[in-house]
Amino acid sequence: MPAKQLGLLSVTVAVMALTLAACGADPTPTSAPTATPLPEAAPTLDAAALFQIEWDELIKAAQAEGEIVMTFGGSAGRNFRPLADFWEEKFGIRTVVATGSGGTHVERILAEQNAGQYLVDVHYGGNTSTITRLAPSGALNPVADLFILPEVLDQSLWVGGKHSYSDPQQQFVFAFAAGASPNPIAAWYNTDLVTQEDLDSINSVFDYLDPRWKGKIVSHIPISGGGGTDTYYVAYVHPDIGKEWVDGFISRELGVAFSDDERFTVDGLTQGKFYLAVGGGGRDFASLATLGAPVKELLKDFKEGGTVSSTSSVDILSTPTNPPNPNAAKLWVNWWLSQEGQTLMHTMSEVLPDPTLRVDVTDWGLVPENVRRQPGKEYFSFVTDPEFIGLREEALQYAADVYRSR
DSSP: HHHHHHHHHHHHHHHHHHHHHOOOSSSSSSOOOOOOOOOOOOHHHHHHHHHHHHHHHHHHHHHOOOEEEEEEHHHHHHHHHHHHHHHHHHHTOOOEEEEOOOHHHHHHHHHHHTTOOOOOSSSOOHHHHIIIIHHHHHHHEEEGGGGHHHHHOOGGGGGGSSSSEEEEESSEEEEEEEEEESSSEEEETTTSSSOOHHTTOOOOOHHHHGGGGGGGGEOOTTOOOOOHHHHHHHHOTTTTHHHHHHHHHHHHHTTOOOEEEEEHHHHHTTSSOOEESSSHHHHHHHHHHTTTSSEOOOSSTTTOOEEEESTTTTTTEEEEESSSHHHHHHHHHHHTSSSSHHHHHHHHOOOOOOBBBBOOOOTTTTTTGGGSSSSTOOOOTTTTOHHHHTTHHHHHHHHHHHHHHH
């Protein structure tokens, strides 16, 4: 064998010998060490459980505050006292409610805040005073800042798949209810004086201007605020009505009796001094009708179509800045706008509530049939539609100017 080949063989044998020595004498393979098990992870809380913790903490914080202070303007003071009592018992938190006119409460809130006092948690008041006075003055917080309840946050549970607001900023005056009407400008009539022939002749808001009604109509003063004022706003912005109707209705020739005294309006119609009451007074008339008074709402499809409106204190809420009981305010607003709260609004309100804008509330309760939305029917919404609400002050100013010139 050549020397070169012997050298390679020697090297190979030497390497094999070293390898065997390194492995040791025992050819049995060693087993791998057993892994120490990791500690079992804690179960993850789902969203519902996390929210329940947040909700329970809110209730405790609100109970620690001990009370909630609310202003119920106009019809809200008559309608919602039973719901405030229910909430007080449900959560164990005292409800302090001030009733009276919406305009008076607005003046109170502004005066207190100007003096550095913030004493109101939640305000229910009419559109005119709340939108033209409170919202522009910085006296209100965005209502949605308080929303935490999933069913309130879910806008698919509200009409149109969205939350509705009455203020131009679309954040300070939340509309939770709205009455529907087949005609855009509502009217009530005295059943002893208005004949079927008269009713058949009224098919448009312009038929209110017929000379046959001269001196026979009572209505809300265009400059005094309140729900009746929205008659002129709706007329002004409606594409099929407009300034012409406002001019004709307020004219000396038609001789409408204008008053900001609800008693004058109601007594005037029920006692036969007037044939028609156009705009305002609906809840009082409805209550009297159930007692047998000779009054009835004019309900028929008008040429100009129907409307839904959130104009009164029983339809909207707002939240003043720096509330004295912020947790109670948050709890109230979320409960009020919940399915339970809005259902109880239908069933417990003392005076004929408007229908909620929640679509999952199916118990109509005390809501009059004539103000319920009809399936498949389209309605104009001049009070919450951003296209129109920016014209509100312009419309009311126009009506006021026409009235003063009269």
